[in-house]
Amino acid sequence: MKMTLSHFEAAILFAFLTSIVLGIVTKKTDRERIRYAVYCFLCFVGALFGIGWLMYLGHR
Amino acid sequence: MPANPAKEKESIPPLKLWAHVVALAWFIPGGGHFLLKRPIRGALLTACVLVMFVLGLMMRGALFQPQTGDLLTTVIYVGGFIGNLASGIFYFLTVWLGYNQPDVAGHVHDYGTKFLVGAGLLNILAMVDAYEIAVGKKD
Numbered sequence: 001m002k003m004t005l006s007h008f009e010a011a012i013l014f015a016f017l018t019s020i021v022l023g024i025v026t027k028k029t030d031r032e033r034i035r036y037a038v039y040c041f042l043c044f045v046g047a048l049f050g051i052g053w054l055m056y057l058g059h060r
Numbered sequence: 061m062p063a064n065p066a067k068e069k070e071s072i073p074p075l076k077l078w079a080h081v082v083a084l085a086w087f088i089p090g091g092g093h094f095l096l097k098r099p100i101r102g103a104l105l106t107a108c109v110l111v112m113f114v115l116g117l118m119m120r121g122a123l124f125q126p127q128t129g130d131l132l133t134t135v136i137y138v139g140g141f142i143g144n145l146a147s148g149i150f151y152f153l154t155v156w157l158g159y160n161q162p163d164v165a166g167h168v169h170d171y172g173t174k175f176l177v178g179a180g181l182l183n184i185l186a187m188v189d190a191y192e193i194a195v196g197k198k199d
Binding site: 002 | 080101108109119120167178186198199
């Protein structure tokens, strides 16, 4: 079985899983962990779109 | 007068406090947390490492073999191998079951390779967390 994902789907999956682990290992309470995981995920997604646009504009 | 920096330097906690926890955390991702009676965190870490590793396999990512040569080759291949090895039992099972994907061009394979290394890196974070809990630096 082979999985074929787009760049976007693979990067989102990576961001999701990594954010959960970063939330668990860096904060002390559950509330802080959830907030930090969401924050990390949003940062990943922001970087994904930002770098995506930079590459798009850089290749025009 | 500034304090003596040698006195401020932290000593390494006794090995018997944390060695078995870190070893288990490496071999079974999340296992260290289970041993330390943090089952929910342990289960989440196990799930994240496992899902990332399995996604890497399903994308037909390549496993690194340690190679030396110029600096960049050494960093990539030895670093990649350490990243793969850090997944513990998932890596060993994969190798023992005969997974042998050559490194081929294509973004899906490339992401797969990164997911396989990423799973190991996530487990290294989990091992550090287990160590800190074991020595009492963290709850």
